[in-house]
Amino acid sequence: MPARQPPLKQLLANHQFAKPNREFKLAAIDTAAKPFSGGDKADDKAAVDALALELDTLQNLFFADRRFKLLVVLQGLDTSGKDGTLRGVFGRMSPLGVRTVGWKAPTEPERAHDFLWRIHQQLPAAGEIAVFNRSHYEDVLVPVVNGQLSPRQTSQRYAQINDFERLLSETGTVIVKFMLHISNKEQRQRLQDRLDDPTKRWKFQSGDLTVRKQWDAYQQAYQRAIAATATAWAPWTIVPADSKTHRNLMIATVLKDQLQRLKLRYPPSDPALDRLRVE
C-alpha cells in the first residue's frame, strides 16, 4: 500500500469487531468497497504477491518461535472466495507450513458428539498455522436458517463458542476470523460462471441454488452470529469481497499485522554450536 494511506486501525474501524453485541448492520457494509486498495488493480495484485511472500517468511519464524498457534477462520457464502483466499494469501507458504481444513456437513459419528468435538481435534499445535475453510460457525448458521435451533439454543451456542475460543486464546492460540462479504448480484454472476465454464461445472451442486434462495435468512444469521461472537480474544473482520484482489489484499494485510504484533523471534541458540564443524 502507498505510504499515504491511513493507519490500519483506522482502515479497519468499520470492518473489525472485537466487542460482543456491538450494534452493526451487515447490510451497511459495502461489499464492493476497497478500503485497502491503492487505486490501481495491477499494483494491488503486486502488493498481494509481495504480502504472500512476507507471510511465508513470517510463517517460518512463527514455526521456529513455537510460542503461539494460529487459527484463521474463513467464513462466507458459496462463491465468496474462501478457496481463492487460500490460494492467493496462503499459496506462497510451504505446504508444510499451513494446514487447511475444509469443513463439510458433520458425519454420523461427528453428530454423536457436541458440535465443537470435531473442531477441537483439528486445531493448530504450537508453531502451526491452521486455516479453516468454513468452521464451527456453520453450526450457528445452517441449523438457524433451517429452523433446527430455537433462539435460546442458538444463544447458548454463541456463548459456548465464546468460552471455547477463550480457552484457546488463553492457551496460546491466536484466532483471526474473516467473513467474506459479497453481494447477491456478485454471487449470481459467480454461480453462473461456474455453470458456464466446463472446467468448473463439476463444482456446481443444485443445493447451491436452494441455499441461494435463503439469502436474506443467511445474511441475518451471519449478522447475529458475528455480533454475538466478536470478542477481544477472537475478533471478526468483515472483508468486502466483490473484488477478489481487494479481498486478498485486505486479508493478507490484517494477517501480516497480526503476526508482526506477536514480536516473533528465533529461539535462543546454544553458544556451543557457534564453533561446531560438521564432520
Added chain:
Amino acid sequence: MPARQPPLKQLLANHQFAKPNREFKLAAIDTAAKPFSGGDKADDKAAVDALALELDTLQNLFFADRRFKLLVVLQGLDTSGKDGTLRGVFGRMSPLGVRTVGWKAPTEPERAHDFLWRIHQQLPAAGEIAVFNRSHYEDVLVPVVNGQLSPRQTSQRYAQINDFERLLSETGTVIVKFMLHISNKEQRQRLQDRLDDPTKRWKFQSGDLTVRKQWDAYQQAYQRAIAATATAWAPWTIVPADSKTHRNLMIATVLKDQLQRLKLRYPPSDPALDRLRVE
C-alpha cells in the same frame, strides 16, 4: 525440457525400479547427475516453475475426476530436500489441493499398534493428493540401522509393505515413491549451512550428527528396502538430489507424466444444466 532430450522412459531407465529384488547398487547412482537438465540452470528453474503450474492444473482435474487417489512418498536422509521438494514441486497447488503429512517417530499410542496402522489413517481419499514427508519406510530404516529388527523381521516388514501397497493400488491409489539421493559431502555442507545461518539454526538437532555417523548403515538399509519394495504397483524413483533444481525438475516431470497417463477427465455433466440461468 528441450525437445531433443531422450524419452522419459529412457531417462528413467537407471533411476526407476518397479521389480522387487532387481540387483542394483545405490552407490552406483551418481548423486550429482542431472539427466533431466537442459544444461542451463535458469532454464531448468523456469521449467520447474512451469511444471509446478501444470501440476496445479492437473490437481484440479484429478480432484474433479475423483476416480483415483494419489500418494507421493518422499524419502531421504536429513537435508536431502524433502521440504524443498514440497515447496518447489507442490507449492503452486492450492493449499486445499494437496495434503502433506510429516511423519515423526511414532508416539506411544501409535507404537501400541502395528506400524501401518497410523499410515492407513492418513492415506488420500478419492480425488485427494497426499504427500508423505518420510513414511512407513522409516520403519524399515531406523530400527534396522539401530539393530532393533532381525533380518527375518525386516524381510517380513518388506512383504507387509508390499501387500499393503498392493491393497491400496487395487483400490484406486496411485503410489509414487521418491528417494532423494545426496552425497555424504553434500549433507555435510547442508548441515554446516544450517548451523551457520541464524534463521535456520533452530532446525539443527544434535541427533542429526548421530544419524550422520551411521551414513553407511543407512545407505545399505535404503538399498535393501528399495530393492525389496520396488513393485509394479508402487515403483521407486531414485532422484539425484545434490542439485536442488534438478531434483525438483525430475520429480515434477515424473509426477506430470504419471498424472497424464491416468487420462483424467471432468465428470459427465447434466445436460439440463446447459440452459440453467441462476436467478
